Amino acid sequence: MYEERHHSEILEDVLQFIYPLIILFGLYIILTGISQPGGGFQGGAVLVAIFMCRYLVSPREMGRLDLIQKIDKLILVFILALASMLILLGFREVIPYFNGIYNMLIGILIGIKVASGLTVIFYTFAFIEGGKED
Amino acid sequence: MMPVVEKIMYIALIIFAFMSVQTPKLRRAVVYLAVFSAGSAFVYVLLGAPDAALAEAVIGSTIATIIFLSALQKYKAFTVYYTNEMRHEYRQSNLFRRRNAVLERIENFCSGKDLEAHIMYTTESLQEVMKNHGWDIIVRRKNNKFSIYGMEQNYHIEEMKKYIDENFNDLRKLGYEIELHIGWSENE
Incomplete structure (x- = not known):
């Protein structure tokens, strides 16, 4: 009964069309965040919409939460490594246009980090906390 | 120009914040909060x-x-079926204009217990509803007689009985009969 109530073909078809637009918009916000309003945090928050849409389409399938969690932790390590590399190794003098590249890289990493972190929060909340409705 | 828009937005924000606190239905409060948030985003711009x-x-x-x-989806829904065998159809406009006093009180009971009342209007007979649908209570109206059916297994039915005993006296004085049946035989 639950499945019938929540499964909507209209929603599914429309969302399939919208997924790439969400990804494009999220990436746009992340990449143009250097010179415009936006940035990693906001773009990552837009990217979470993908997983939320998935939840709306199929509220019973959790997906691979452990994988997302691992990505989340791995990206955190990358961010810390990149930041400490900037301070310790002194790439700034060697590589031309270092600031632009660095900003873009850290923006993308923060975007993925925020997206996966918020996804973990949302999925934990939606599937694990408080039990399921029946 | 700009300061005027800003002031209007400030006032609207206060209104929406107030409404989201004051509204009795949680779902509505969430929507007001979303509007408040969108408004504050505009103010930031x-x-x-x-x-x-x-x-x-x-x-x-x-x-x-x-x-x-x-x-809110995890929030427990309390399904109420309302059947009136004298009627063959319900008009939407009527349902909104003249709320049934009994149903209104059941809704009050539910919001006091932190439940969300889902009221279904149906023209099916009592037996059909019992057999074919998932329900928590069924309200049947026959002229001036309201019969409320519930199952013993239902967690809230005892409190509902108490509530009905206490709060429906004014309707009884007006000539309505209201009774609660808990558990019944098949042929009833």
Whole structure:
């Protein structure tokens, strides 16, 4: 009964069309965040919409939460490594246009980090906390 | 021009914040909160902080709203079937204009117990509803007689009985009969 109530073909078809637009918009916000309003945090928050849409389409399938969690932790390590590399190794003098590249890289990493972190929060909340409705 | 829009937005924000606190239905409160969030994002733009506005719009009015709504989904629904065998159809406009006093009180009972009342109007007979649908209570009306049916297994039915004994006396004085049946035989 639950499945019938929540499964909507209209929603599914429309969302399939919208997924790439969400990804494009999220990436746009992340990449143009250097010179415009936006940035990693906001773009990552837009990217979470993908997983939320998935939840709306199929509220019973959790997906691979452990994988997302691992990505989340791995990206955190990358961010810390990149930041400490900037301070310790002194790439700034060697590589031309270092600031632009660095900003873009850290923006993308923060975007993925925020997206996966918020996804973990949302999925934990939606599937694990408080039990399921029946 | 700009300060006027700003002032209007400030007033609207206060109104929406107040409404979201004051409204009795949680679902409505969530929607008001989302509108409040979108409004505050607009105010951030007017104040020259597009970065904060973007974050507010994405997180405040989208992600927080979805999380609240999925929390409300876990919130227990209390399904009430209302059947009136004298009628063959219900007009939508009538349903909105003249709320049934009995159903209204059941709704009050539910909101006091932190339940969300889902009221279904049906023209099916009592037996059909019992057999074919999932329900918590059924309200049957026959002229001036309201019969409320519930199962013993239902967690809230004892408190409902108490509530009905206490709060329906004024309707009884007006000539309505209201009774609660808990558990019954098949042929009833």
